[in-house]
Amino acid sequence: MTGTQLGELENPAGSGGRCSQAQAGKKIVVLLATDSLGKGDEKLGQHIVVNFIMKMKEMKDDLWRLILLNGAVKHTAAGSEGLPYLQDLARDGLGILVCGPCLKAFDLYEKNQVGEVTNMLDIITSMQLADKVISLT
Numbered sequence: 001m002t003g004t005q006l007g008e009l010e011n012p013a014g015s016g017g018r019c020s021q022a023q024a025g026k027k028i029v030v031l032l033a034t035d036s037l038g039k040g041d042e043k044l045g046q047h048i049v050v051n052f053i054m055k056m057k058e059m060k061d062d063l064w065r066l067i068l069l070n071g072a073v074k075h076t077a078a079g080s081e082g083l084p085y086l087q088d089l090a091r092d093g094l095g096i097l098v099c100g101p102c103l104k105a106f107d108l109y110e111k112n113q114v115g116e117v118t119n120m121l122d123i124i125t126s127m128q129l130a131d132k133v134i135s136l137t
Contacts, residue, residue: 027064029130030056033137035071049075052136054085057092065095065126068115073102077111086114097123 036045037052053075056063066089068076075082076098090096096115103109103117116122127133 026062027130028062029065029067029126029133031067031133031135032072033069035074037136050082053082056089063094065097067097067123067126069099070102073098073108074106076114077108078113083113090114097126
């Protein structure tokens, strides 16, 4: 997926069809791959991402994992506006996977404050195991 979009991918190895949100054991993964959403005003786009992270708690138990890639890893560093909300989600038991090579690319590896620093194999495995992947890029 390219550009700024919200997409859903169904797990082909899953139940074979769309599942209702209420189905027990549903695993939803949110893939966040940017530190700013939308085009136009960069500051507004950054605020939108932070607001999105803050509101993710409303998904409650339906949310299984959050994957942070590319610019989204900036929100895991000390001083980031999104960091307190990510820490709250982690304290509530949400699995947060943070792309290690992405942290290195932004020189943030040592500044990471939340989540499990991981690699693409773990990220792909999480996506395969998920019933639904919501992608924000």
